[in-house]
Amino acid sequence: MKKTILTSTLLLMAIAVFAQWKDKEYYVEKDPKVQQKLEDWKDLKLGFMVHWGAYSVEGLCESWPIVSEDVEWLTPHKDIQAFRKHYFNLATKFNPTEFKPSDWADLAEDMGAKYFIFTTKHHDGFTMWDTKQTDFKITNPKYPYAKSKHADITGELFNAMRKKHMMIGAYLSKPDWHHPKYWTPSFDAATRNVNYKISRHPEWWKDYTDFFYKQVEELMTQYGDVDILWLDGAWATKTNRGQDMKMDEVGEMCRKHQPGILVVDRWIGGRWENYRTPEQHIPSESDNTPWESNMTVNCCFSYRFVDSPETRVKSSRELTHKLVDVVSKGGNFLINLGASPQGWFNQKEIESVQGLGQWLKLNGKAIYETRAIAPFGEANVRYTKAKDNSKVYAIVLLSEGEQMKKAMLPGCLVAKGATVRDIATGKRVRFSQQGNATLIDMPKKKGVGHYAVAFEISKVERMAGKKYGMSQDAIDAVNRNK
Structure with a gap:
């Protein structure tokens, strides 16, 4: 048959x-x-x-x-x-x-x-x-x-x-x-x-x-x-x-x-x-x-x-x-x-x-109870935000066997004095501003944790990608909660 x-x-x-x-x-x-x-x-x-x-x-x-x-x-x-x-x-x-x-x-x-x-x-x-x-x-x-x-x-x-x-x-x-x-x-x-x-x-x-x-x-x-x-x-x-x-x-x-x-x-x-x-x-x-x-x-x-x-x-x-x-x-x-x-x-x-x-x-x-936020994603990075605008999340997608000491968050300028944490462990990670982007230290991961690394960002100064921009009002909505 x-x-x-x-x-x-x-x-x-x-x-x-x-x-x-x-x-x-x-x-x-x-x-x-x-x-x-x-x-x-x-x-x-x-x-x-x-x-x-x-x-x-x-x-x-x-x-x-x-x-x-x-x-x-x-x-x-x-x-x-x-x-x-x-x-x-x-x-x-x-x-x-x-x-x-x-x-x-x-x-x-x-x-x-x-x-x-x-x-x-x-x-x-x-x-x-x-x-x-x-x-x-x-x-x-x-x-x-x-x-x-x-x-x-x-x-x-x-x-x-x-x-x-x-x-x-x-x-x-x-x-x-x-x-x-x-x-x-x-x-x-x-x-x-x-x-x-x-x-x-x-x-x-x-x-x-x-x-x-x-x-x-x-x-x-x-x-x-x-x-x-x-x-x-x-x-x-x-x-x-x-x-x-x-x-x-x-x-x-x-x-x-x-x-x-x-x-x-x-x-x-x-x-x-x-x-x-x-x-x-x-x-x-x-x-x-x-x-x-x-x-x-x-x-x-x-x-x-x-x-x-x-x-x-x-x-x-x-x-x-x-x-x-x-x-x-x-x-x-x-x-x-x-x-x-x-x-x-x-x-x-x-x-x-x-x-x-x-x-x-x-x-x-x-992931859960989040909403989209421009620039959504570029290269191997994707963004979400808490639906109450209190946080921005950056998720770095990793391929099999890929090891990164640092990752670039394109279109996301983390504010000076902000806190960035590895969501899986709750530990703070170091970052630096690089033009309109942020360079972030990548924690070592293995097993399922290596699929993608998610970060919680307490405050952003600016978000704007190659295709998408984020209005100042939207940025302020994120920041006013901090």
Whole structure:
């Protein structure tokens, strides 16, 4: 059986979509509860995302193998109809007997994550909670895992993560390729889109949007406090073949049951995209709108069996550098792991995210509850600031084996008489002014501490980089607290 392989072509497509989406005006939600939730979310910086479903039984890419489109990043099947039947039948074999929600929550805590996004249903329609809207669900009595005490996987995970004081996010696909009123058996399901003309069959489309509404309502009413509804499947929108998902009705229903909830109708823009979600890449510059880079630890969002060049695992150092880069530009970082058919994760990926978590235990002060500050970063240095403007943080990124006695902080002129401390140890370090920059003594580091060295600066005289400047008012806001 051939597997779908996501290549760099898909990444380029995501970047292109993100570029178009950035041009859309960002809607500033006026609801004070939403504003507060968004500010709280900005404090968290690191999220844990998991893609999991019946597709993990064979280590397949999530959902996409059942689509027949003439694009570079899908491997075509000679008999797509036969493959779809095989794919949907994987639900009868999905039996994650090693799944322990508390272990997942422990891992999230170990990696330093502060919020959790779970794929309650991907595009293939297999529902990971006890929905009443379809039998294509993890709790179907005909499926092997239905007898487990953890059978309602979504509820079990949400409860476990709440015990770790995580924000809770429900990923949900707007399109559902298993539903007979999205891909009707009357016509060939050739592409990701609805496979009939909605104008000719409005009653079918109403059945489908009612189904979607009811599934969202179940998540909003049966699973405790939900902080984020993370919607995927941007092609299901009224500007594309009339696929109107009635998002005003859906969003208002969510806010009725979950006041202040963040709704992320990704790539769409407007009222129901409360923050933006570039995928598998980090924007080259800072963005004032709330945003989150979601990225995999290996090549793919779903679980992979084979350790091959395709499944290269990002190292702890690499993840640390990406997190620092994202946060310096004002974003959050959402790290994805794909869960195995047994209910756990690849050991190499576990070790990688745990290494990131160990670095955060030492240096998290420069990450959590911070905000971006120009010049954001130059060369191997990134900057953040405390959200109350009381401190500036400089983070020096180090490559494997790199040893530095001194480091230049470009664009950051530390004020004379200021205090600079190594955050990991609390020890003061010496510095000197060098033009518009600062030369700083580098403490010796090893292990996870060597990924990057974070410094706390009590007072800056000036911050201005090659591309960006910092107003005197902003500098004064930092300094007046000292």
